[in-house]
Amino acid sequence: MRNVILFFVINIIVVVGFFAALSMKTPWVGFAVAFGVWLIYLWKTTDH
Numbered sequence: 468m469r470n471v472i473l474f475f476v477i478n479i480i481v482v483v484g485f486f487a488a489l490s491m492k493t494p495w496v497g498f499a500v501a502f503g504v505w506l507i508y509l510w511k512t513t514d515h
Contacts, residue, residue, distance in 0.1 A: 470512055477508045 481501045488497025 473508065473512075477504055480504050 481504055484497045484501030484504065486497075488494035488501070491497055
C-alpha cells in the first residue's frame with residue numbers, strides 16, 4: 468500500500484516537472500527532475 472501511495476505522489480511530481488519543462492527556455496532542468504525522480508523511485512522499490 469505504501470508503494471501505491473508513493474507511486475501516485477511520484478507521478479504528480481513527474482507531471483509537474485514535465486509541464487515546467489514545457490515552459491522553460493532550457494527544458495533539460497525539468498526533464499532531469501522528472502526522470503531523476505523516476506529513477507530514484509525505481510531504485511528504491513526494486514530489490515537490489
